[in-house]
Amino acid sequence: MHTFSLAQLRAGLDRREFSSVELTQHFLGRIAAHDRLLNSFVTVTDDEALKAAHAADARIAAGSAGPLTGIPYAHKDIFCTQGVRTTCGSRMLRDFIAPYNATVHEKLQQGGAVMLGKTNMDEFAMGSTSESSHFGITRNPWNPDCVPGGSSGGSAAAVGARLAPVATGTDTGGSIRQPAAFCGITGIKPTYGRVSRYGMIAYASSLDQGGAMGASAEDCALLLQAMAGFDPLDSTSVDREVPDYRAALDADLTGLRIGLPREWFGEGLDAEVARVLEAALDEYRRLGAEVVDVSLPNSELAIPAYYVIAPAEASSNLSRYDGVRFGHRCEAPRDLEDLYKRSRGEGFGEEVKRRIMIGTYALSAGYYDAYYLKAQQIRRLIAEDFRRALSGVDVLMGPVAPFAAPAVGQMSEDPVQMYLSDIYTLSVNLAGLPGMSVPAGFAGGKPVGLQIIGNYFEEARLLNVAHRFQQATDWHTRVPAAFA
Amino acid sequence: MEWEVVIGLEIHAQLATKTKIFSGAATAYGALPNTQACAVDLAFPGVLPVLNEEAVRMAVKFGLAIGAEIGQRSVFARKNYFYPDLPKGYQISQYELPVVGRGQVEIEMDDGSTKVIGVTRAHLEEDAGKSLHEDFHSMSGIDLNRAGTPLLEIVSEPDLRSAREAVAYGKKIHALVQYLEICDGNMQEGSFRMDANVSVRRKGAHAFGTRCEIKNVNSFRFLERAINYEVERQIEIIEGGGSIVQETRLFDANKGETRSMRSKEEANDYRYFPDPDLLPLVVEPAFIETVRGTLPELPDEKKHRFMTHYGLPAYDAGVLTASRALADYYEAVVREVGGESKLCANWVMGDLLGFLNKDGKEITDSPVSAVQLAGMLRRIVDNTISGKIAKDVFEAMFAGEGDADAIIDKKGLKQITDTGAIEALIDEVLAANPQMVEDYRSGKDKLFGFFVGQVMKAAKGKANPAQLNDLLKQKLSG
Amino acid sequence: MSLSSHEVLKIAHLARLSIDEARVPDYARDLSNIFDLVEKMRAVDTHGIAPMAHPLDAVQRLRPDAVTETDQRALFQSIAPQVEAGLYLVPKVIE
Incomplete structure (x- = not known):
């Protein structure tokens, strides 16, 4: 059952070939068997999952099932879930049980989806390797000596090992696409404003966006359909109809114009990764697409702009963790300042502290114009680059990361090296565009993802472009031998 | 050495919305601690702000009332600092682009002249919670009910030149926000708080002196004293x-x-930046026009109308329009009486305000309603009682003894207007004082007052004074 | 660009973070390296370019002024580190 697509699971549930309880038990069993190695879950919610599965079975029996009713999923531990702890991978929130639900969680619950547990992640979503979690590192199912990517590494590893059919993720600078690529699964980060951020613990508010991760584009389409939509509780949520993502999946690709940003295929891109991408592009040519050269001249500036804007917003977003109303509080504070400094010093890990300090410095008196304002101007240049590039093509394609999953410990030594590896994903968040990662092959036995970027609110198009590729290839169906 | 005082006021007016500026929690005053602080106010992880339309409407209303430009595009920023009454670790406020731009108000000076005071800007922001300093095992308790209450911060130009002017300006804004019904003006409950920026410079100097900011003054009396003290202090330091x-x-x-x-001495670095959780606020022209349509008559317009329409002197019109409630009361009295606007003004400003003042009551808590006061004034107009008797009637009304007519009846205060009855009383008095009558008739005019007094005494004060005068004159000349 | 230990401590104070004294040089090095990366922006002429605060060119939506929240103090305070009499307790606040 764990290699079934969501469509197959839906059919099986509807035809009573298996119940949601059976399905849920199957995945819980897989988690129990395999997650000791991967550590993709922070919290496994066996009891709640079985309860939800029972309720789903009743709904199915009553004939009132929706597309996700009874379907298990893994939830990134960044979405607030009332009654189940939400840690954000941080010691700060080790025991935090949110007193309310994220809008995304509310929607999935109402749809009858069955939450298997909360997945591990880089602390507060700050990282590209899932090594910064207070709950230990997550490992890559394709090679446990490698990282799964981050920050949604737990979700990616869980789906990659088929411990869950689909998972939620969030993407601030590549946190869905990059771990999806490293774990050989499909992931979509929709347009900024498409999925409500209410109850999704903030890292960088103007960049954060929730999205879907699954084996295939079709599975992602189904999950995203349930997550997306206008939310009056989020001022940045867009009041715009959500199209039927599945209906558009099969559209023919003949005449599709694919732009390749030439800046993304030069120095720094691993040769094997480049070969995989070339092969994928050949596949698209066979499907009738036309591949043209485009330019994103300010590509390189995405890194400095991002590493000013995101930490600046984060430094402010994370000020609420002060040990007063929730979260970690230090023992016996001497005075107010001691309460703040020690609670935060103890509650946050190294990378979070580092980014808070970067952001604090960038916003401080005398530096604002040189850093923050400048970064926002660069942000516009980058968005303009995309606008120009996308004016002549339907989608852009390129690498997700310069290389396949690195070894555990390799990146965490030097933050600058880690930041540089986000080069192909950050700019998409800066512009607010939708982006996907699609399994496209292997380099040195490790999965490689193809990034597809579309225009604002063209998620349906992206999913269609990915789906047609997956109809013609089988990379997305590969499962690591240990988890087959 | 002659010194010039330079003062600018920053006024925080709590807007009278039902809910917080960024959440759907109630803003009612006096609730149990933390019972009106919702997830957004408490800054739980993942919560987001959504702007209250009514707060925007109220800010625009204020802007229109002071003739200010309304920001077509204003931006909410975060002011970052750590304090236990600030749950997010930042206050959401408008920094570079406020919703209300430059405007002005006119204040009256002691000598009756007027002066125009510039309002630099007015912007929307959220209030903080409260730290309670009662001792909880040497800890402070935090109540976040007030956190997120909408504030309009009204910033004046440094146009004020004395504590008196500052008070006049403060009172003007205080009256205005209540006129507009955007703030209840309750200073005890902290709905209207003032910060004063005070500096001094030598007369004729061009540059401003170094200023000090006096925080959180919550009465006009304190404002005047605080500024005067601060001015003295600064002059003393400089002269020393x-x-x-x-x-x-x-x-x-x-x-x-x-x-x-001392606690604020540490140089603050607020790291302002646009709040990424909120989008730019664009106030559409149609919205502004709708708000303009709801603007009430403003104090200056009302004062002018009171002068032209009711024929009141400037002083009376000024007193009666100082608050919307008082002006409404006065107009109700005139309406009920059906004219006699000056008589009505005298009674409202004199006895009514005097009694209220003595009891420390506001016009809104007056024990004598406008209808009741008008009822009494009608009895003066129709000669049922004299103005002098009316003072006793008013006192009884104020003490809650009922309407004027009932009091007049019960106490037998009705005026004697029957000519025969008055004549009889006069005859009695004249008969009892033949020598005085003789003296009067031989030229001692001054004795007229004596006869009036005697007859009034006999009438127990109830004889109609005008009638008494006429009849007495006739009798004495006869 | 090179941040001094003194600057690192100043930033940590502003952000209310206690950091291990021994780690200050590491932070100084990492932050300096990161700001070296950021320096690349300086060379770009951004004169006249409007800063972009949001990916979408949208405006603020307004919420009707209606009470939607009920008292949930008991629930909210059940996860608080220290409360008494409905108040959150902190070390004495000195004005």
Whole structure:
């Protein structure tokens, strides 16, 4: 059952070939068997999952099932879930049980989806390797000596090992696409404003966006359909109809114009990764697409702009963790300042502290114009680059990361090296565009993802472009031998 | 050495919305601690702000009332600092682009002249919670009910030149926000708070002196005392060869002095930046026009109308329009009486305000309603009682003894207007004082007053004074 | 660009973070390296370019002024580190 697509699971549930309880038990069993190695879950919610599965079975029996009713999923531990702890991978929130639900969680619950547990992640979503979690590192199912990517590494590893059919993720600078690529699964980060951020613990508010991760584009389409939509509780949520993502999946690709940003295929891109991408592009040519050269001249500036804007917003977003109303509080504070400094010093890990300090410095008196304002101007240049590039093509394609999953410990030594590896994903968040990662092959036995970027609110198009590729290839169906 | 005082006021007016500026929690005053602080107000992880339309409407209303430009595009920023009454670790406020731009108000000076005071800007922001300093095992308790209450911060130009002017300006804004019904103006409950930026410079100097900010003054009396103290302090320092340190000071009402707030001494670096959780606020022209349509008559317009329409002197019109409630009361009295606007003004400004003042009551808590006062005034107009008797009737009404007619009846205060009855009383008095009558008729005019007094005494004060005068004159000349 | 230990401590104070004294040089090095990366922006002429605060060119939506929240103090305070009499307790606040 764990290699079934969501469509197959839906059919099986509807035809009573298996119940949601059976399905849920199957995945819980897989988690129990395999997650000791991967550590993709922070919290496994066996009891709640079985309860939800029972309720789903009743709904199915009553004939009132929706597309996700009874379907298990893994939830990134960044979405607030009332009654189940939400840690954000941080010691700060080790025991935090949110007193309310994220809008995304509310929607999935109402749809009858069955939450298997909360997945591990880089602390507060700050990282590209899932090594910064207070709950230990997550490992890559394709090679446990490698990282799964981050920050949604737990979700990616869980789906990659088929411990869950689909998972939620969030993407601030590549946190869905990059771990999806490293774990050989499909992931979509929709347009900024498409999925409500209410109850999704903030890292960088103007960049954060929730999205879907699954084996295939079709599975992602189904999950995203349930997550997306206008939310009056989020001022940045867009009041715009959500199209039927599945209906558009099969559209023919003949005449599709694919732009390749030439800046993304030069120095720094691993040769094997480049070969995989070339092969994928050949596949698209066979499907009738036309591949043209485009330019994103300010590509390189995405890194400095991002590493000013995101930490600046984060430094402010994370000020609420002060040990007063929730979260970690230090023992016996001497005075107010001691309460703040020690609670935060103890509650946050190294990378979070580092980014808070970067952001604090960038916003401080005398530096604002040189850093923050400048970064926002660069942000516009980058968005303009995309606008120009996308004016002549339907989608852009390129690498997700310069290389396949690195070894555990390799990146965490030097933050600058880690930041540089986000080069192909950050700019998409800066512009607010939708982006996907699609399994496209292997380099040195490790999965490689193809990034597809579309225009604002063209998620349906992206999913269609990915789906047609997956109809013609089988990379997305590969499962690591240990988890087959 | 002659000194010039330069003052600018920052006024925080709590907007009278039902809910917080960024959440759907109630804003009612006096609730149990933390029962009106919702997830958004408490800054739980993942919560987001959504702007209250009514707060925007109220800010626009204020802007229109002071003739200000309404920002077509204003931006909410975060002011970052750590304090236990600030749950997010930042206050959402408008920094570079406020919703209300430059405007002005006119204040009346002691000599009756007027002066125009510039309002630099007014912007929307959220209030903080409260730290309670009662001792909880040497800890402070935090109540976040007030956190997120909408504030309109109204910033004046440094146009004020004395404590008196500052008070006049403060009162003007205080009256205005109540006129507009955007703030209840309750200073005890902290709905209207003032910060004063005070500096001094030598007369004729061009540059401003170094200023000190006196924080959180919550009465006009304290404002005047605090500024006067601060001015003296600064002059003394400069004349003693010292220089002023720019700092935040607190007014200690018990000692009547300002003192430095040591806790705020550390140089603040608020790291303002646009709040990424909120989008730019665009106030559409149609919205502005709708709000304009709801603007009430403003104090200056009302004063002018009181002068032209009711024929009142400037002073009376000024007093009666100082608050919307008083003006409404006055107009109700005139309407009920059906004219006699000056008589009505005299009674409202004189006896009514006098009694209210003595009891420390506001016009809105007056025990005598406009209808009741008008009922009494009608009895003066129709000669049922004299103005003098009316004072007793009013006192009884104020004490809650009922309407004027009932009191007049019960106490037998009705005026004697029957000519025969008055004549009889006069005859009695004249008969009892033949020598005086003789003296009067031989030219001692001054004795007229004596006869009036005697007859009034016999009438127990109830004889109609005009009639009494006429009849007495006739009889004495006869 | 090179941040001094003094600057690192100043930033940590502003952000209310206690950091291990021994780690200050590491932070100084990492932050300096990161700001070296950021320096690349300086060379770009951004004169006249409007800063972009949001990916979408949208405006603020307004919420009707209606009470939607009920008292949930008991629930909210059940996860608080220290409360008494409905108040959150902190070390004494000195004005």
